[in-house]
Amino acid sequence: MWRQLKWRIVGGNMAVVIAGATLVLLMTQIVTRMVVPEPILAEVRHLAEASDPAGAEVATAVLLDTFRGTIITAVLVGTIGAIFVGWFSSLALARQILHPLNQLASSSQRIANGRYDERIPIPDSAELASVATHFNQMAQALATIEEQRITLIGNVSHELRTPLTSMIGFLEGLMDGLFPSSEETYAPMHAEMQRMQRLVDDLQTLSRVEAGA
Known part of the structure; x- marks a missing residue:
């Protein structure tokens, strides 16, 4: 071409x-x-x-x-x-x-x-320099979005790991007979599940907002 x-x-x-x-x-x-x-x-x-x-x-x-x-x-x-x-x-x-x-x-x-770290040098021509500048700005915006995505995934993974770890601990305790099968035992598990539900709802809301943008 x-x-x-x-x-x-x-x-x-x-x-x-x-x-x-x-x-x-x-x-x-x-x-x-x-x-x-x-x-x-x-x-x-x-x-x-x-x-x-x-x-x-x-x-x-x-x-x-x-x-x-x-x-x-x-x-x-x-x-x-x-x-x-x-x-x-x-x-x-x-x-x-x-x-x-x-x-x-x-x-x-x-x-x-x-x-996403790729950049091109700015040529001497004014017209091509404008194209190169906008290209580099686009590349920087994509790099920023990618960094935010990685950070978000890390934060979500951390936030989900905590309630999952708690629920696994409660279930293992029930299976081993360490915790009695009572309302006091199930209440913390229910709270952790609600916490996970809020995280999932927040992710769905964020996904809709970004799709609309």
Whole structure:
């Protein structure tokens, strides 16, 4: 995908360069056929007539052809140079754009795999810098949510372990005959079960709130 985008950027820039160079060549040919420096023509005619009056027109035509050819050659060389410059500058521009995007794609994949500490450097381009900044803010928010989730799981595990441990102790005592089967024995177990029920209700409420957010 990125390779295709790279060549689209390069191709678009090169199309502009080639179109501009073609227009310059066409305009050069038209202008050199229409506009000829009159002082040069007068001097050529004067010299040609002084040496060979019969060949004055031929000499003038040769000079005009040479003049036009020189201009067209110069423009053509400049055009080829512009194409090479456009090619390398397009590659540099494509790399400048695609390198941060490649980093963004790689970091996104690592975050999807659970690497919430992943961050990308801020590029020089203002537009890409904005994207990178928002990406890092998103990654930080995900890391914070993950930390809160881990903390919540730890707290819930601790809160559930206490009543479970108490209930297991009471049940083992009843099974071993250490506690009498009376209301005084079952009352603490009932209290611990109510405590567990409150924890479960709180978790369900939290789950609904986060789902609604």
